[in-house]
Amino acid sequence: MIAALDIARLGRWLDGIGVPGDGAAPVVERLTGGSQNELYTVSRAGERAVLRMPPRGADAARVSGLHRELRLLGALKGTDVPHAELIAGDAAGEVLGMPFYLMREIDGWSPAATWPTPFDRDPQRRRELAFALVDGIARLARVDWRARGLDGFGRPEQFHDRQVDRWLAFLSPYRFRELPGLDAAADWLRRHWPAGYEPGIMHGDYQFANVMYHHGTPARLAAIIDWEMTTVGDPLLDLAWALLGWDGEQPRQDGFYIDVSGMPGRSELLAHYEQVSGRSTADIDYYLVLANWKLAVVLEKSYAALVRGEAVDPKVEMFGPLVLQLLATAADLARSLPGGS
Structure with missing residues (x-):
């Protein structure tokens, strides 16, 4: 549920990683289509990104899978492999209570x-x-x-x-x-x-x-x-x-x-x-x-x-x-x- 996300903490995290719109609360909307993880669009100051995280209560294997995705997308940054560019991630889950990462939205x-x-x-x-x-x-x-x-x-x-x-x-x-x-x-x-x-x-x-x-x-x-x-x-x-x-x-x-x-x-x-x-x-x-x-x-x-x-x-x-x-x-x-x- 979107209500379960701490929008204020997410906004402060976005400030810390330099996402435009310093101090403004992001607009977060739930997406469909993720089979293993939850997907949200995160909009602020005209910029849109996609947040991906395991559902609450996800088992260790699913959390580990997200850690692997985060590491892989970081490794692909700057290559010619078509992928959603990684903006940043929280592997420890300190911001939203679960690990997540933020990536560029793909228009396709x-x-x-x-x-x-x-x-x-x-x-x-x-x-x-x-x-x-x-x-x-x-x-x-x-x-x-x-x-x-x-x-x-x-x-x-x-x-x-x-x-x-x-x-x-x-x-x-x-x-x-x-x-x-x-x-x-x-x-x-x-x-x-x-x-x-x-x-x-x-x-x-x-x-x-x-x-x-x-x-x-x-x-x-x-x-x-x-x-x-x-x-x-x-x-x-x-x-x-x-x-x-x-x-x-x-x-x-x-x-x-x-x-x-x-x-x-x-x-x-x-x-x-x-x-x-x-x-x-x-x-x-x-x-x-x-x-x-x-x-x-x-x-x-x-x-x-x-x-x-x-x-x-x-x-x-x-x-x-x-x-x-x-x-x-x-x-x-x-x-x-x-x-x-």
């Missing part, structure tokens, strides 16, 4: 279930959306994370060695049904780690829903958003995550959750990623198996909660068949690759 739009005009009917314009999406994650992949002070931000050593066991352990407490393809894909992943692995910053959930575009055409990425899953790991997993709506070379009309028909073929997007990031995509099939498999495991937790009567969002019901589809895709792709069976 984020994809939902359908594309806005003209992207809904112009195939050429839709191609631009995909290239812009891949461009953003390619720019993130080339950031020198050590030079940006992100040592200790993740555990990049043996990243791929841990993936299967980590996510199977994540699944174990709530597994309640047979999941065909889970073990076959897991076995293949254990035996086919990528030959070359260069650690880099990962978003962790990179997809159309987690970016914003500038208004108008041509399509240009305004910001990558929702950094809850960020870490230092393998950026190529982000690329595979972004390509889940493609069936081999071709984009699917049903995509993953939005229509991607008319977008570039996968090979065109891989070439663009390589050109911008400087990274090879030769092992992309491994990452596609891992992306389908891992997302299935993550979504199964929400679906299991629905089956147990613990989830209230009716959209979660679609996760039931989607999990099976993702696992089938992972297993089928693994079987079609060298070493598959």
